[in-house]
Amino acid sequence: MFCPKCGALMVRKGDKWVCPSCGYEMPIEGNPRKRGKVVAAKKPKETIIMGSSYENLPKIKGVVCPVCGNDEAYYRIVQTRAADEPETRIYICTKCGHVWREYA
Numbered sequence: 001m002f003c004p005k006c007g008a009l010m011v012r013k014g015d016k017w018v019c020p021s022c023g024y025e026m027p028i029e030g031n032p033r034k035r036g037k038v039v040a041a042k043k044p045k046e047t048i049i050m051g052s053s054y055e056n057l058p059k060i061k062g063v064v065c066p067v068c069g070n071d072e073a074y075y076r077i078v079q080t081r082a083a084d085e086p087e088t089r090i091y092i093c094t095k096c097g098h099v100w101r102e103y104a
Ligand SMILES: [Zn+2]
Pocket: 003, 004, 005, 006, 007, 008, 019, 020, 021, 022, 023, 024
């Protein structure tokens, strides 16, 4: 789930998606159960990039952050399910932590 506003990878918080980059919120669609029970979120900070800490990701130079203009970013390649679809690169700015994506 990506933020429709800024394109960053969104984080699930309870029954909604929250954008860690711009704060945009949207409800999770197709949620059949609405119980008034609050389940403790499991490590919400660490699930931003598919469950792994981005400090361990490879860095790439020459990718300019759209937010702060820094030219170094961590990157991760995400293979889409359909084989004929292009892979997606997710970049995380090493300076401000902004997350964005790009189709290869
Ligand atoms: Zn956003």
